[in-house]
Amino acid sequence: MRRDLEAIWLVARREFIDQFRDWRIVVPMLLLVSLFPFIADDTTRQAIGFMNRFGGDLILDNLIPFVVLVIGFFPLSFTLVVALESFVGEKERGTIEPLLSSPLEDKHLYLGKLLVGITTPLVFSYASIGIYLILVGRRAVEFPSAYMLALIFLLTFAHAVLMVSSAIVISIQATTIRAANLLASFVVVPVAFLLQGETILIFWGNEDVLWFAIVAVTLLSGLLVRLGLAHFRREYMLGREIDTLDFKLMWRRFRDRFTGNAGSISEWYRREIPETLRQLRQPLAIVLVMAAITGIVSYLWVVEYVPLHLNLTPDRVNNIRTFVAANLGNLDQLSTALPAPVLFFHNARTTVAFLALGLVSFSTLGLTLFIGNIGLVGGVMGAASIVGFSPLLTFAAGVLPHGIFELTAVFLATAAMFKVGAQLVTPQTEKSLGEILLLSLADWFRVFIGVVLPLLAIAAVIEVYITPLLIKMAFPYL
């Protein structure tokens, strides 16, 4: 452990020396750190004056934490270039090979670069924030609480880790500094969006809500670090054609994986699909456990808290039952209001959305959306219970008939999406990151086209034509 830390520090120290001897890094950063807090302070002064004159207490109360967040972000985005060129820069300058030929381990090189990449922008960020707080402290304004400031400091730290770990992943995969810089927007733009989301939390949420952002960003950063370490290959850093997109080759690899060794569709269903499903056992088990927990927790939460929050008196419950009864009559026209193809398309789109979100977040956002959907099912059962319907009967008549197919499809699609994310952060020595992504996607499409779409089609037909009848049969008294 001590030797590891020494080796990491050795790599980091050299990089620090190199950076602080480069005026092209130091001078702009010093200018930014010394000028921006003054500009921000003046903006704060004017904003306070404006809001005192025209009102806007909500903004006024949270203005300083917001500005602190922004001030922290600017040096991070500017110094991103340091992390972006950490590996690819060395490669371009020809200094990487002696380093890679040395007995330093992959983790030493990676974590050493990561340490520098995080520390430098953070020093500038915190210095900038510090100057701003001193400047703003002279004004007669309400200063944010120490707790709030600590949260913003933590959030800035999480941003630094997120941005730098993404930048280093780019730096490892890119062949030229130019390519790495072009890819920088894939880091800055999402983090800028994230910042906007956090701004909303600052203005309209309470301080504690910021913990969600901190935990989410830290989780994502951790996965990115894991991704970077998992795919840190000395070989790829010396490869020459890593940036070349060979669409023909990509398509061939994708097609070969998708079709497998099958010569016909029936053979594909007999041999390849069962094999793919077998490989999904572990992620499927995790998804099922998550679904069970989410459904139960959601049900219990609704049963426990909704009556209190909505102040459900017997009269209001009766009103709801009357409303439900009135609308159940319309179930006969469900196939007109919501045709099966539309329902099928909607459900298919949702499973694709799981994948899309999962792809940009190592499955975490996809799983979040999945949990939200399953939570709704649990919540509906809870709501049924509150208004006096049997939740089991509601589930058996209203969810289960089509749910056997639909939920199975959703579970499988989610498990396949989960596997894509998991494979991205799993070391696989023989394959590049792009190859792993391509093959994982081919596996996902196997499940999606081979199993999920047919199941969703059946589910849509049942949901539109059979489930309404079963609900009416289950609740004849309504």
Add this chain to the structure above:
Amino acid sequence: MIETSDLSKQFNNEFWAVDGVTLSVQPGQILALLGQNGAGKTTTVRMLTSLLTPTRGWARVAGFDVTKRPQDVRSKVGVLTEQHGLYMRMTGWEYLDFFAKVYGLDPETRRNRSAYLLEYFGLAEAARRRSGEYSKGMKQKLALARALMHDPSVLLLDEPTSAMDPESARLVRDEIARLRSTQRTIIICTHNLAEAESLADHIAIIYRGKILLNGTLDELKRQVLGPVEYEAKFAREFDAGELVLPQGVTLASRDSTSLRFQVDAPQSANPTLVHALTARNAPLVSFQEVPRKLEHVYLKTMADAQGVSYAA
């Protein structure tokens, strides 16, 4: 020592950069790896330093398998890469000290080795200057000093004297020769055929990833250019007539003032040959081996590989 068997590397599942290379370099030996740009020299060296994983075959360096024990291999190998790879904002001293730490040398050894190598390569005065200010030759020498810093038992040197002035190149060659005498195992990749000829015990010629030739210089000359040729020069025009040649000797060419013989076993045949000439009162001025350089071997091998004719 270095041993490889069927060492091969394929890129993109298509292109074989190295294809079936089998080599053996013993301690105290220098192997010169010759070939065109892109022939597979650098890829071979990178596999030997565990930077690239072989697609097929195996290699053992300093007793360690390059695939199974990459860290051990790297700690035993000194590599001079194609590009010098210096950090331009570090001084020569800082640079060597950094790599000495990377290789885990203790502070005293670090100081002593750095001082020795800087002094040996004539960089002591420039040690506190940033390497970005060095000349090309100085940079190359500093890079070589880095490769030698941890006193490795195996050296893989890519163009060790490129960009150097003649004195510096000589210095480097002397150091390589000294390292050989201390039982280091050395591979040199070079385009400098004279250097390869003067330094190498064995020479391997690689073309499109395959080893075309591998052996000592004499073996290579014999294999590519045929038996050794000797030339008899005469003071004036001389008609040797029908000479009775000893066994293993053939007349290669003749003109009015010289004769050229191909000789299989010079030790036994040459005295007889000289005796036959003098017995005929040949006005013999000199009888010597026709110089055949590695360059001829290399160019003829390349010409043969490419299917073109070679004229010496």
